[in-house]
Amino acid sequence: MSDIIGITMGDPAGVGPEISVKALREMSPADRDRTMIYGNRATLEAAKTAVGADVDLEGRVVDLHIDGAPLPWGQLSPIAGDAAFRFIEKAVRDAEAGKIGCIVTAPINKEALNAAGHHYDGHTGMLRSLTGAQAAYMLLASERLKVIHVSTHVSLNEAIQRATTKRVLATIRAGHAHLQRIGIAKPRIAVAGINPHCGENGLFGTEDDARIAPAVAAARAEGIDAHGPISADTVFHRAYCGAFDLVVAQYHDQGHIPIKLVAFDTAVNVSVELPIDRTSVDHGTAFDIAGKGIANHNNLHEAIAYARKLVAGRKRV
Template sequence: MSDIIGITMGDPAGVGPEICVKALAGMSGADRARTLIYGNRPTLEAAKAAVGCEVDLADRVVDLPVEGAPLPWGRLSPVAGDAAFRFIERAVRDAEAGRIGCIVTAPINKEALNAAGHHYDGHTGMLRSLTGSQAAYMLLASERLKVIHVSTHVSLNEAIRRATTERVLATIRAGNSHLKRIGIAAPRIAVAGINPHCGENGLFGTEDEDQIAPAVAAARAEGIDAQGPISADTVFHRAHNGAFDLVVAQYHDQGHIPIKLVAFDDAVNVSVELPIDRTSVDHGTAFDIAGKGIANHGNMNAAIAYARRLVAGGRG
C-alpha cells in the first residue's frame, strides 16, 4: 500500500485551494514528500498569494486544466463544479492503481457539481459510483465522539424508511470493522433510537422496537458489543463522556448536530466500506471568505492525520 496521501483541491472557487496550500506549508519535509495535491496549479498559486505562504508546489501537484483559471473566488460556477469532479476522479483512479494510499478531499459545492452535469448528492455518493461500490457509510470522527450514519443526504421521511433492520445491522458491522482497523480491539457501539425516547414502548412509534432492536440483537449474536436502541437525547452525551467508542445515528442531522457541536473545527469525515480509503474535511466551500486568506485549515490537518493513520494501518 502506498504511503502517499492525495489531497483533492475541491471547488476552485472555494476555500479548498487555500486550506490545501496552508496544510502543505505546515508539513515536515518528509510528510510533504508523501503528499500530492490533485488540482490546478494556477489556482493553487493564487491561493498561495492569498494566504501569503511560500511553499514550493513543484512535483507536489497533479495539475489538471481548468478553463479560465484562476476562477473568481466565491462565485458558483459549472466550470468549477466540473473541475472538482475531475480532481476526484483522477485521485480515485490513482488510488485504485495503488499510486496513492488515501484520498483526502477538500470541500466541493453540490450545486456547482450538479450544474456541471455530475448528479451526486456529495462526495460519498460520487465515490461509491466511481468505484462501483454497493455501499459506503459516512463516519464522522473526533477525539471524543465518533458517529456513523445509517443514511445521510435524503429527506427525513426517506431516512425513516431506510432504517431497516438489515441496513442498521450493516452499519453496525461497518463501524465495528473500521474501529478495529484503527486499533480499537473491542469497540463499544451504541445504536441511537429513531423516535423520541425510542418510541416510549409504542407511544411515539414502533420503528425502534420493530426495526432497530432486532439489528442490535443480531449484531450481539455475532459477537459485536452493541447496545440499543438508546434514546438519541442522551446517547451522544454518554459517548462523549467515554461510555461508547461509536454511535450509530439513524439519519444525517441526528449524527451531524452533536459532532459539529463538540468538534466543529477538527471532526473528520471518513468513507467506510469503499475499496479505497478517503477522509475529508467536515465543512463546506465557504464562498463568503474564499480568497481572503483567512480559512482555517485545522480541519484539513485533522483529515490528513487520520489518512496517515489509515495508511499506516493498511487495509487488513
C-alpha cells in the first residue's frame, strides 16, 4: 500500500486551493514527496499568488482540466462543482489501485455539486457511491473528543427513524474497529440517547429503551466496552474529560455541535467503513474569503496528519 497522501483540491472557487498550497509549503521535504494534489494546476498557481507561497508544484499535481481556469474566486458555479467531483473521482480510483494510501478532501460546495448534476449530500455519500460501499460513517476526531454518527445529512424526523438497533450496533462496531486501528486497544465507547434524559423510562419517548439499549447490550455481548444510552446533555462532557474514547451520536447536530464547540479549527472528518481511507477538513468553502490569501489551513494540516496515522495503521495490520 502506498504511503502517498492525495489531497483533493475541493471547489476551485473556494478556499481549498489556498489551504492546499499553504499545507504543501509547510511540509518537510520528505512529506512533500509523499503528497499529491488532485486538482487544477492553473488554479493552484493562482492560489500560490493569493497566499504568497513560493512552493514548486512540478510533479506534485494530478492536473485535471477546467474550462476557463482559474475561475473567479467566491462564485458558485456548476463548472466548479463538476471539477470538484472529478478531482475526487480520480483520487478514489487511484486509491483503489493502491497508488495513494489515503485521500484528504478540501471542502466542496454541495449546491455547486448538485448544480453540476452530481446529486450527493456531501463527500461521504459520494465516496460510498464511487466505491460501491454498503455503508460509511462520519467520525469527527479531535484530541480530546471523538464522535461517530448513526446518521448525518437527513432530516431530524428521518434521523429518528434511522436510529434502529441494527444501525446503532453497526455504528458502535465501526467506531470500535477504527479506534483499535489507530492504536486504542480497548476503546471505551459511550452511546448517546436520542431523547431528553434517554426518555425517562418512557416519559419522553420509548426509542432509547426499545432501540438504543438493545444495541449497547449486543455490543457488550461481543466484548465491546460500550455504555449507554447516556443522556446527550452530559455524555459529551464526560468524554471530553476522559471517561470515554468515543461517543456514538444519533444524528448530525447532536454530534457536530459539541465537537465544533471544543475543536472548531482542529477536528478532522474521517470516513469509516469505506474500502479506501479518507479524511477531511471539517469546514466549508468559505466563498466570502476565497482568493484573499487569509484562509486558515490548520484544519487541513490536522486532516493530513490523521491521514498519515491511518496509513501507518494499515501497515501495522
